[in-house]
Amino acid sequence: MEEKKYETVLKIFILQFAAIAVILPFVWLLSTALKSPGEVFTPTLKLIPDTFMWSNFLEIMDRAPFWLYMLNTIIVCVGILLIQLLLVIPAAYAFARLDFPGKDVIFLLFVIQIMLPLESIIIPNYLITKKLGLLNTRTGLILPFVASGFGTFMLRQTFKQVPNALEDAALIDGAGHLRFIWHVLIPLSRPTIVTFSMISIATHWNDYFWPLIITDMDRVRTLTIGLGMFVQQESGSDWTLLMAATLFVCAPIIAFFLATQKTFIKSFLTSGIKG
């Protein structure tokens, strides 16, 4: 199947145009984060700062404990992911390969949860978390997200595809449920697990509403909330510092995905995500 020359050129042009259009806001972010305050007070389109103000980053550290926020964010993201995997893998296994009464109904409960994100039932969840005494704790930031209907659904689809022959082989070896999961299902479902994990990390690095409601203290605040608070204080006052803080909040997650790009793209494209 040959592409006509003009067709190729046109397609590449469209792609490049879109790519650049989407990247431009980020370039603007980078450039502003490195400018001096005086440079942004005139409405001009200058991309390269006169002097690179690396000190902007030191300055935001002075104004708010961003490293602490980052630590909190990492704890919360990792915590959520680990518990999610602990809960989701056995559940998906049960739905994919075991039988028991009421399976359909219970599975439906998991699937419906996909459509009911925490944000939509924030009021009662806040009340429950309050009753549990988990306001202003990292545990309170983690627990409401650990039962993932999405993860259960995704992994179940993948687990189902593992051929029965492998299960038989495992049985002959005398393996039980757990060994079978650990040694057969998990290795064979790596792309899905990796994909789910990375989506989970990206999602919860993003969380804003829930931490906004249940945290007051700097010692439990996450990056997004720290940024939101910083903004309330600074907004309009100094775009350079604001953009430096914004960059600080999104740089780690972007760096993480860039560093793992090959694994991520490969896993994503081969995982069972397409539904």
Added chain:
Amino acid sequence: MKPFIPKGGISMRKTCCSLVFILVAALLFSTPTWAEVQIKFYYPVGVAGPLVAVINGMVEQFEKENPGIDVEPVYAGNYNQTMQKVQTALLGGNPPDLAVVEISELYSLLQMNAMIPLDPYIEAEGGKEFLADFYEGFLGNAYGRDGKIYGIPFQRSTPILYWNKDMFRAAADKLKAAGLDPDRPPETWAELVKYAEILTIREGNQTKQYGLIIPGGWNDWIFEAFARQNGSQLIKEDGVTVTFNSPENLEALKLWVKLMQEMKVCPVLRPWNITPDDFIGGVTAMMYYSTGGMAKIRKTAKFEWGAAFQPKNKQYGTPVGGGDFHIFKGIPKANQDAAWKFIKFMTRPDIAGYWSIESGYVSVNKKSYELAEMQEFLKQFPQMTVARDQLKYAYPKMMAVNYQVIRNAMTTNLDAALEGKKTPEQALQAAHKMIEDAIKGK
């Protein structure tokens, strides 16, 4: 099981182990602080500027002077968010020890039965004499309906008119031709309109320079000032009688609509936080803004600027604004005592003066202005005295139960009128009704 182990099983395990390790290590990371009394202090920052660092510095100094007390300052966002956090904490049965909230919220907090009266503490400090150090205008919002005092003023302000002297000078000829003095700001509404018109510079279909900005976001506050200048008010002192739809208020709103929709000398609904930027960046010749924004303008504006009373119509007039300290119920007596100590510290002449210099707020303590340091500072920046002197014409800000709902009703309807989506009459009527409903809890 042999066939399956090598295929990624090991690295998976490694990853898991290291993740668990990170989690455990991180959860162990926490630094418990110990002191005899620990108090939590919620506060907002309502204007642009790095004031969190200033507060933290003041807290440190307090702790140095009072070794037994550990204050945990909790910066809770802007005024709305701070009130939300305080209300939420109250509902959670975990009240803060001390908080600064927007002064109009007093009745809502009283409704929640959340605060202790401060009269006993004030008595112990010398009663009337102690209060005499505070500007009277600021104490108007501190009393409940029972006559007891529940708040001590802290970050207090009034809206004032900022003007760009360079721009006035640049338009001197035109101003003189219209019989206006380019060396002073407008003093009446009528003058305000004329100045704003002349100072607006257009190029094609673009406005190069606005004559005036009346920002959005807190336009209810500035509108209350206009109501006062016209001899009316929005809600009476009893916190129940709503006078939002008075003819005087209608006249004020029509003036705004004229400035924004008809004459287009003032942008519609400029965001509150960005407005000082516009002034500093030379987008506008005049702006209404809180005195709390002055420190920033002082530090960044590269032109000569002035601050003035808001122009009058029937009279000069303005509501006060800002936040007061409150001490909460349901915490140990020792914490309440410590909180009072902190309040006393923060309103001391030197500390209140320092806060005023750093932020632009008016110092709540009259004695601050007797300090040599403060006088030196005011000599350099006489603009800083304007808000203080305007206190002569200041009234307490309106207060009512359910103030968050009321404020929302006001801004929503003002916004609609200013954007031309409702006539001024409709907007005031709608707001009036919503406010009455909110007060009755309908």
Added chain:
Amino acid sequence: MLKGVPILPRGGGTPHSLKLMKESPEKYRNYMFLVPGMFFLLLFTYLPIMWSTWLSFNRWNLLSPQPKWCGVENFLKLWNHDVFWLVMKNSFFFVTVSIFPTMFLALVFAILIDERVKGRVYYIYSLFYPTLIPMAAAAMLWVYIYSPNLGVLNIVLSKFGLPKLGWLGSSQTSIWALIIMTFWKNLGFFMLIYLAGLQNVNRELYEAAYIDGAGWWRRHLAITFPLVGPTSLFVLIVAIILTFRVFDQIHLMTEGGPGNSSNVIVYYIYENGFKFFDWGIASALTTILVVILLFLTLLIFGLFGKRITYTAD
């Protein structure tokens, strides 16, 4: 630890006969795999829903600080309140206007990228990276871009001699400003999901169509679009969830204003609960939202359910 764990019955991937299960004492053990997940699912999803449903029939606000049964009063109040209808209108506007164009363009870009050999990672990441940026950070960036005097957009507009726009500060443009920004953020994610879906399409089909003389557009219209149906369904679900729960950008960029022009349902719930402290109304709104989401779920699964294997077999 493996002792006591019963040996798996043969052919675990296929359904067992009920008879076998009844005979086996391990049938209850199978539940053990679900218990931990179920516990949290019930605690943070289904229990809250039941609680808020009950609360939505109670008066509970600043003036009556204890929940008190009041029948359908909260729902009546909402029904008679202009803002509620405006919020519903905004929510559905936001959902429909942002979802379909995003999905369509995401598919087109996925096809274009799929056809390229060189620079795939570059194209993927340049479209996908906004998904990774926390919404709070993206909101800040766009507040700056939309800022009336210093913002890039208005600078560009005035360079072309066009009048500057109010963007977030005007009720005509505020929701559009949010939609544009949300489009920027979601496009890459949807594109990536489509790209994953395209990996399953049989390339030979294109060859055949090409030989038949079908152009690029016709080829994809006839082959790709129908074949990515299941993927589209998945994208649609993700998109509905993402857009119905929109909150962060509104909280940070417009606070629902001006004049509630950018207020949507989740933000309205937040406003009523945490700002106005009317927990009864906030719960009633939660109930309404849950009903809408459940209805959409049923609708989607009812219409397209056969295409995806969601039932347990």
